[in-house]
Each structure stands twice: as C-alpha cells, then as structure tokens.
Amino acid sequence: MVSADPAAGILVTSRPLDEYCGLFGLTRRALCAALAAGPLLDCPGGAAALVAEVRHLGGRAVAVDPEYARMARMEARARAGRDAMAAHARAAPEISTAALSGRPEAYLRSWDRARELFAADVTDHPEDYVAAALPRLPFRGGTFGLTLSSYLLFAYPEVFGPAEQLAGLLELVRVTAPGGEVRVYPLHDSAGRRSPHLDRVRRSLGHHRVGSSLLRLPGPGGRPRTVLVLKRAAR
Numbered sequence: 003m004v005s006a007d008p009a010a011g012i013l014v015t016s017r018p019l020d021e022y023c024g025l026f027g028l029t030r031r032a033l034c035a036a037l038a039a040g041p042l043l044d045c046p047g048g049a050a051a052l053v054a055e056v057r058h059l060g061g062r063a064v065a066v067d068p069e070y071a072r073m074a075r076m077e078a079r080a081r082a083g084r085d086a087m088a089a090h091a092r093a094a095p096e097i098s099t100a101a102l103s104g105r106p107e108a109y110l111r112s113w114d115r116a117r118e119l120f121a122a123d124v125t126d127h128p129e130d131y132v133a134a135a136l137p138r139l140p141f142r143g144g145t146f147g148l149t150l151s152s153y154l155l156f157a158y159p160e161v162f163g164p165a166e167q168l169a170g171l172l173e174l175v176r177v178t179a180p181g182g183e184v185r186v187y188p189l190h191d192s193a194g195r196r197s198p199h200l201d202r203v204r205r206s207l208g209h210h211r212v213g214s215s216l217l218r219l220p221g222p223g224g225r226p227r228t229v230l231v232l233k234r235a236a237r
C-alpha cells in the first residue's frame with residue numbers, strides 16, 4: 003500500500019542496551035550513574051530492550067513512542083524493521099559489514115533478542131511504555147536524569163524539518179533534570195548526509211538557554227560517530 007504520510011516510512015527498530023551504549027558513548031556504569039538524578043528516558047523507544055535491560059541492572063527507564071498506542075502491531079512492525087536492516091546489509095555488504103562490526107548475522111540476532119525482551123517487558127510493565135509523540139511529552143519538567151534519542155529527529159529529514167527538530171529537542175531538554183543531559187544520535191540521514199540544519203538548530207537552542215556540544219566517538223570500521231549533547235544552561 004502506498005502511503006502519503008511521510009511518518010509511515012519511519013522504521014520501528016529493536017536495539018539492545020549495549021548497542022545504545024555504543025551509539026551514545028556510554029558505559030553501563032556511566033548509564034547507571036546518570037540514573038541517580040532520575041530515570042532514563044528513551045524517546046523514541048521503538049521495540050528496543052533498553053527499558054527491560056536497565057530494569058535488570060536495577061534502574062528504571064521509560065520509553066516513549068507513538069506506536070505504543072497500537073501495541074498489537076508492534077511485533078510486526080519491529081520484525082519489518084529488522085528485515086529492512088537485513089536487506090540493507092545484503093544490498094551494501096561493504097558498508098553494512100563495517101557498520102555492523104563485520105558480523106551482520108550476530109548483529110541481527112542481537113535485534114531479535116532485544117525484540118523478545120521488549121515484548122516480554124511490555125507485558126509485565128506496560129506503565130513504562132508511554133504512547134506519545136514529540137514535540138509533546140506527558141511528563142513534568144525535569145523528570146529524567148538522562149534522555150537518549152536515537153534514529154529519529156535527524157534521521158528522517160522528510161518528516162522532521164529544522165522547526166520540528168528544534169521543538170523536539172527543546173521538549174527532550176524540558177523533561178530532563180537541570181543537571182542531566184540529552185544525547186541525540188545520529189545527526190545524519192539514512193544516506194549518511196549530515197543534517198544541513200544542525201548548526202542553525204544549535205544556535206536556536208542557545209537562544210533558548212540550552213547548551214549544545216558535539217561528542218566525537220570512534221565508530222565501527224574506523225568511521226567517526228558524532229553525538230549531540232544538550233544541557234540546560236545554568237541560570
């Protein structure tokens with residue numbers, strides 16, 4: 003079926019906690035330490051295992067995704083997301099093998115495990131999976147000690163232009179504790195093109211008293227990875 007809704011092209015993916023740690027430059031220890039200031043927010047959560055795995059580590063995380071309003075179709079959408087990644091790995095083996103640490107099959111199995119953890123955790127702890135969409139989240143200001151946002155605001159420029167990116171980032175900062183931080187990855191689209199709006203969005207964040215920095219990390223295959231880190235400026 004052809005859809006006129008560009009948001010319909012957004013994949014539902016199912017990453018495990020260790021992949022999140024790698025994407026955002028966090029160790030498990032650093033992630034747990036950040037939770038002293040409040041729970042972790044995963045927005046968008048997709049079918050990730052982050053909430054379940056943080057729970058196993060003794061912490062609390064909350065995931066937000068509009069698809070949680072249609073939980074019955076989550077499994078099918080997450081499976082489709084996994085299949086799309088598998089097709090991508092087959093179509094561009096040289097790129098995807100580097101990006102997937104040289105082990106596409108093991109990588110896809112990690113997504114399968116994460117999807118299963120997610121499904122079991124949603125059943126046991128539905129309160130930690132909140133159906134909502136950026137730029138409006140149903141939480142009081144300063145609720146979360148650490149907020150992670152992967153593969154949304156800059157990954158789908160056909161859905162999120164600079165105004166939507168700014169509004170989404172400001173909302174993530176609003177719900178994060180003043181001493182906490184927001185980390186966002188990637189800052190490029192699916193073709194690897196860096197967002198042309200990033201510098202403008204960062205300047206606008208500054209006008210809203212939100213400090214931003216770029217954290218450069220070594221990525222798989224020697225390719226660097228850049229994470230946007232946001233903090234409220236001190237008053």
Ligand SMILES: C[S@@+](CC[C@H](N)C(=O)[O-])C[C@H]1O[C@@H](n2cnc3c(N)ncnc32)[C@H](O)[C@@H]1O
Pocket residue numbers: 009012013014015016017045046047048049050066067068069134135136137151152153154
């Ligand atoms: C590619 S997945 C990313 C999931 C997860 N963060 C990860 O890295 O695997 C993108 C998710 O964004 C969700 N989404 C779409 N529009 C959204 C919005 N306005 N606010 C929050 N999430 C949204 C989709 O339902 C989808 O599950």
